[in-house]
Amino acid sequence: MEHITSKKMYHETMAEIEAIMAKGSANLTPEDDEKLDRLSEAVEIWEAKHYPMPMKPDFKTVIYHVMITNGFNQTQLSEELRISKAYLSGLLKGSKNPNLDIVKSLHNRFHLDGNMLLDCV
Numbered sequence: 001m002e003h004i005t006s007k008k009m010y011h012e013t014m015a016e017i018e019a020i021m022a023k024g025s026a027n028l029t030p031e032d033d034e035k036l037d038r039l040s041e042a043v044e045i046w047e048a049k050h051y052p053m054p055m056k057p058d059f060k061t062v063i064y065h066v067m068i069t070n071g072f073n074q075t076q077l078s079e080e081l082r083i084s085k086a087y088l089s090g091l092l093k094g095s096k097n098p099n100l101d102i103v104k105s106l107h108n109r110f111h112l113d114g115n116m117l118l119d120c121v
Contacts, residue, residue: 003042004043047069056116059098059117059120062120066110066112074088081105081106098121
């Protein structure tokens with residue numbers, strides 16, 4: 001198993017995962033699958049230790065967690081999720097409610113548990 005020992009190594013591992021995923025699941029070799037499993041497990045361990053998620057967070061806590069974990073500011077996250085900066089700002093202030101599309105995007109893009117996301121809504 002891989003071991004992540006620094007924030008730099010964490011970001012490098014995330015980039016490596018992104019590169020493997022960019023091939024598309026149908027194009028992955030057995031070696032790619034194995035490596036993806038190892039890297040994903042290492043990331044899970046690092047994130048659980050350095051970016052723990054409260055057991056039942058509110059939606060804005062989830063958004064902040066994603067921003068901190070990935071080193072995004074609001075503009076970068078809004079671009080990543082393909083939503084307006086105003087909508088993201090509203091989610092963070094609690095003046096806007098998340099819709100199913102944003103929940104799906106967070107689940108698919110950042111591998112957040114779908115049940116946890118739905119509990120936050």
